[in-house]
Amino acid sequence: METALKPAATASLSPTRDALHFINGEFTAGTSGRVFDNISPATGERIGVVHEGKEAEIDAAVRAARAALEGPWGYLGLAERSEMLYAVADEINRRFDDFLEAETLDTGKPASLARHVDIPRGAANFKVFADLVKNVPTESFMLDTPDGKGALNYGVRKPKGVIAVISPWNLPLLLMTWKVGPALASGNAVVVKPSEETPLTATLLGEVMNTVGVPKGVYNVVHGFGPDSAGAYLTTHPDVDGITFTGETRTGEIIMKSAAVGLRHVSMECGGKNAAIVFADCDMDKAIEGTMRSVFANCGQVCLGTERVYVERPIFEEFLKRLKAGAEGQILGRSADACTTMGPLISQEHREKVLSYYEIAKAEGATVVTGGGIPDMPADLAGGAWVQPTIFTGLPETARAVKEEIFGPVCHVSPFDTEAEVIAKANDTKYGLATAIWTEDLSRAHRVARQIDVGLAWVNSWFLRDLRTAFGGSKQSGIGREGGVHGLEFYSELSNVCIKL
Ligand code: NAD
Ligand code: 6OD
Numbered sequence: 001m002e003t004a005l006k007p008a009a010t011a012s013l014s015p016t017r018d019a020l021h022f023i024n025g026e027f028t029a030g031t032s033g034r035v036f037d038n039i040s041p042a043t044g045e046r047i048g049v050v051h052e053g054k055e056a057e058i059d060a061a062v063r064a065a066r067a068a069l070e071g072p073w074g075y076l077g078l079a080e081r082s083e084m085l086y087a088v089a090d091e092i093n094r095r096f097d098d099f100l101e102a103e104t105l106d107t108g109k110p111a112s113l114a115r116h117v118d119i120p121r122g123a124a125n126f127k128v129f130a131d132l133v134k135n136v137p138t139e140s141f142m143l144d145t146p147d148g149k150g151a152l153n154y155g156v157r158k159p160k161g162v163i164a165v166i167s168p169w170n171l172p173l174l175l176m177t178w179k180v181g182p183a184l185a186s187g188n189a190v191v192v193k194p195s196e197e198t199p200l201t202a203t204l205l206g207e208v209m210n211t212v213g214v215p216k217g218v219y220n221v222v223h224g225f226g227p228d229s230a231g232a233y234l235t236t237h238p239d240v241d242g243i244t245f246t247g248e249t250r251t252g253e254i255i256m257k258s259a260a261v262g263l264r265h266v267s268m269e270c271g272g273k274n275a276a277i278v279f280a281d282c283d284m285d286k287a288i289e290g291t292m293r294s295v296f297a298n299c300g301q302v303c304l305g306t307e308r309v310y311v312e313r314p315i316f317e318e319f320l321k322r323l324k325a326g327a328e329g330q331i332l333g334r335s336a337d338a339c340t341t342m343g344p345l346i347s348q349e350h351r352e353k354v355l356s357y358y359e360i361a362k363a364e365g366a367t368v369v370t371g372g373g374i375p376d377m378p379a380d381l382a383g384g385a386w387v388q389p390t391i392f393t394g395l396p397e398t399a400r401a402v403k404e405e406i407f408g409p410v411c412h413v414s415p416f417d418t419e420a421e422v423i424a425k426a427n428d429t430k431y432g433l434a435t436a437i438w439t440e441d442l443s444r445a446h447r448v449a450r451q452i453d454v455g456l457a458w459v460n461s462w463f464l465r466d467l468r469t470a471f472g473g474s475k476q477s478g479i480g481r482e483g484g485v486h487g488l489e490f491y492s493e494l495s496n497v498c499i500k501l
Contacts, residue, residue, distance in 0.1 A: 018048040019199035019223050021057055022206030024064035025216030030057040038199060041344040042108035042335065044383025050199045053222035053230035058191070061220035062237050065162040065189035068217030073189065078134055085130035085185055087212040089123040095208065102200035103173055104335040108343040108384065109298055111335050118174045122201070125177035128467040129185035136485055138494070149501045157492040159187030160265065161241030164234045166255065167202075168247045169195035169346050170301040170407075176202055179244045182482065184218065186491040191220045191240070193230045197346050199223050226251060238262055242490060245269070249476045267490040268479040269303070269472060271405045272433030275426035276306035277448065279439040280314045286460060287438035288319070292326045294436050294462040296389050299343050300409035304434040304456070304463055307406055309413040310422045316415040320393065323413065324370045327389040330409075332375055344385040345408060351385040354408035358390060361401035366392035366412070397425060405431070419444070423451045432474030436462040455481070
């Protein structure tokens, strides 16, 4: 709910629990006078308020970023810049518990998950790119010239400038720093627009930047929504040089239209409808454990998740039985409880979407193997966005529940008979993000992995990340690759110097 707030009421707000903007090294409520509630997905209670940025806040943040590029940050040597980013990573680790609290408040996800994935990756995303940029060579060529003296050509990488980072709510710190890490390592300044659902860790990172002495204006955060709010104002701001986006494909399309004005470069990490492919020669224990994670981790809110599971017919019944037992063994509960394995969805709005797909699947003729509705929760959690982990079977490949991204703890499991058949089915989608293949046959692993039209094919694993490798999607799952040196294509400008000798 959006409400107008009297400016005086902001004075006593904590900069992190109530989300203020972070512009030019200062926490500020801005001048829009607008706030909205930050609602706990686990309980439905209000965590705090979030200040909504409009044109003025975005303009101030972009101007601060531009000024930072022209100030001490712009003159910093590569080694000093890297040292500063190591310090950011160290400070995230030092304040690990603060980040953990902020992330679990915003998302309701199990603390055990955030402790092992979200927060460590938040730190690693700075370390890895701080290392990487120190070790990237550029090309050089000697050119023959008619006078016989020749010319030396060499490449020089320069920062792109002011980078707009638009991030989603499912892995808030991880996905935001996945962009901010390489952007800063490459010498840019950023304006981040975190998801309106998860404002806290981006805000907290402002404190980290100040503590370690990152110059003012290098890292800015403006909160708000997409359309007619901070997101739209940021992506249409004429002084933004590049836009890196993670979120839904249809939002990516809107942002690309904005980026077309002024020919701004984009990097897009978008949706998926990924296939898990389980061959009869798999190690069943590994395949079950991996598929449990690729379907139910983070309550199914992972772009790399496998909402389509194809199982070779001889093991179909056994696999389904074990996956069902795993789904029914999920413990939905409070983030801090050590036994909790699954949190809520991010919001009531998202729950409506996921539940609508549960109904669509049933109307399309699905067999409900387990779940398909709302779980009974204790009274203090009854206001949360809880859904049952769900497995369907029996749908045709054309069904909406098989074709469209649901982004919840749900999969459709179907049998297949041949390698060619399952490759065709896996590829029969407008998306092309990831796949997880389960087989103990090494030749088959290589053969099948290469034929799936995705940016990332895992064999006998899922979400096993080496941050030096290319990450991104084909088809409508994205544009460009980030990760390792590949992101430098977006985060820097490569110029050639040609010196006539
Ligand atoms: P979303 O597209 O609704 O929102 C993402 C961000 O874009 C938010 O910050 C939002 O406020 C902003 N936004 C929305 N409309 C905008 C506009 N018109 N202009 C500027 N900004 C705008 O996505 P979401 O619901 O937050 O995240 C879930 C989606 O993200 C899923 O589709 C998922 O697959 C995808 N995702 C992809 C990856 C990947 O790496 N490929 C990773 C995580 C999530
Ligand atoms: O691991 C990453 O770097 C990454 N971008 C993961 C994306 C997960 C999607 O929800």
